[in-house]
Amino acid sequence: MLVCILICGGTLVAVVLERRLALLGGGFSTEDDGLLDDWVLEQVPVPRPKVCFVPTASGDAPAYVEQFFGAFRSRSCEPSVLHLFRRELDDDALRAFLLSQDVVYVGGGNTANMLAVWRAHGVDRLLREAFDRGILLCGISAGANCWAEGSHTDSFGPLTHLRDGLGLLSGSVCPHYDSEPGRRSSYQAAVANRALPAGWAVEDGVGALFTGGLLTDSVTRTSRACLYRVQPGRDGGVEEQAMQCRLLGAAQKPTSIA
Template sequence: MTMRHGTVLTMGGGGFSMPEVAGAGSLDELLLTLTGADTPRVCFVGTASGDAASYVERFLAAFEGRARTSVLALFGNGPDGAVPLDRLDEVLEQDVVYVGGGSTANLLAVWRLHGLPELLTEAARRGTVLAGISAGMNCWYEASSTDSFGPYAPLRDGLGLLPGSACPHYRGEPGRRESYLRWVGSGELPAGYAADDGVALLWRDGVLVEAVTEAPGGQAFRVERGVDGALETAVPTRVLPA
């Protein structure tokens, strides 16, 4: 897919998924404000975690009273009121589609079997804000750094709604930064963006608008291929109010 319309918020970590991150919650609040709605319709997609019930419960608790929540469970084990598998086009009616973390490779495979990428692309074109953390960050780009196969590995078949590659948890997990620099430096992955835990990249129509952080010291980086390896450049990162 190459159509890059709409608003996408990609999070390296943080939000309700990672309450241990200092300041966690500010990214979720930003996400709600991006919709411009008083009580946004927010649909959680937990495919990457196999629709883990505990993850769904954390989402529902985090957004209770702040949004009209729903859950899309492609494994068929969602809570009462989950989006029916024969009505996946309900994502077109959401203000936010929020994708959780887990296995990027599994997420992409299951989504493609159900035709969800095309629906999400259309939703973004209509104004739905797309968002996600970790695997939910990776999926929107052309390529990414993933641990879907055990050890860190380059993944080159992302959805491509956003250009280049992505790396979440950049300085928060041992070996994540080093492997991403190596792959971009060698050309195994195209140039892209890396985000620490608590950091998000805000995109509109395929153009990076800004980087933000809810975690003190959190940073985003542009990583490109140079003559002697990867070039890492810090992206100005705005600190969100607590």
Template sequence: MTTILTLGGGGHTMPHVHGLPFSPIDELALELTGKDRPAVCYVGTAGGDEPGPALRFREVFADVARPTVLTLFNREEPDAFGTDAIGPGDLERILEQDLVYVGGGSTANLLALWRLHGLDLLLAEAAERGTVLVGVSAGGNCWFEGSSTGSFGPLRPLGDGLGLLPGSNCPHYGGEPGRREGFEQAVASGVLPDGYGVDDGGALLWRDGVLVEAVAETASAGVVRVRRTPDGSVSEPVAVRRLV
């Protein structure tokens, strides 16, 4: 059974969203592995493998898991990535992880590099073997058929996702100017298939490509289902389970 958790924003990469010592959504992600101290891997391709997020991931998860980092760049910076980092020459080690956590940045760049390195196929195989896939913003977009992205500068639809999840996704739905309107227009025009708009602090839990529930680590984060209609599109609120 494949398990994927997609965040609109939040988790350890955006601690200001929940304002807590440890993200409740990240706690849920760890619980989904069913392990007391799971092997967890951060993938920062969308952000150009900046060392800062990788180091923060290691620090945040050091006491509750066995963290490592996958990098397609900058293997010469072991202080940030760690001597156990997974690099371009040993990507198969991703299959050993209990959880893979994909950070935000450029959805388009992430997809292009993953496909060049074959990482898209390895992650799909890992998911089939039971690895929990988690992603925030671009890291959540990538699993869907399409998404709303700022990869090209202005916000625009991208219909070239991995397709592990059906439909389309819009992170930061109510938190960034133009996200809501652009996503609804893209669905209304048929450029993107029906999908979900997820606020910062919200997340969608999927099993075998079926939405199980929406959750939130704040009191106000919401999720909507956006559907195409003969007159345009309609946005319908999705019930959210509050983790706080």
């Protein structure tokens, strides 16, 4: 937690800036109900939050960008996109643009390629600065992987571990835990043999909010989806703990813990 001292009308005011990020198992690119995207916007206490979509992992795919605008133009927010493959902003303008946002929403694609491009343009450093300033960072798939120390990825073809990330969230992340063949067993094996540190496995349909490095909210758009804490267990195995998730939508009931 950071405290920023501001002067308002000659009075010193202390403003608490919390470091927050969210892991998404869905959103505008995979679902039509908009529940997870609405949940993201609810985390920002301003009337029309500025939401910047970062599609680097997909190579700034035009169809992905249009899908984002199609979903967020109708919401009470100010959507924008950061293009890096056809970059137009100089360093100062890029920094000013990112730090003016309320939400940075990172899309899916190739985690390893995305991190390399970010570092070439200094975006990794700017995202750390945004995080320190209390800007909400979130994303799906590669956009969830990137915030942790390591992740489970298919960036190189077969599923494998990637001990590379921004490290804003301690441990590791595994997306698509329930929907892609081999994800669950491969991630558990990586955690069991210490190729990846203990971490969070995100099933499709789940959202997890971390504040100051701690899990402070977990939600799901379907009663079948869950968030798991996966860590090394005894005798070379793993321990998988299902976290209680609030069900989004009309029911608003927590899912049971397996």
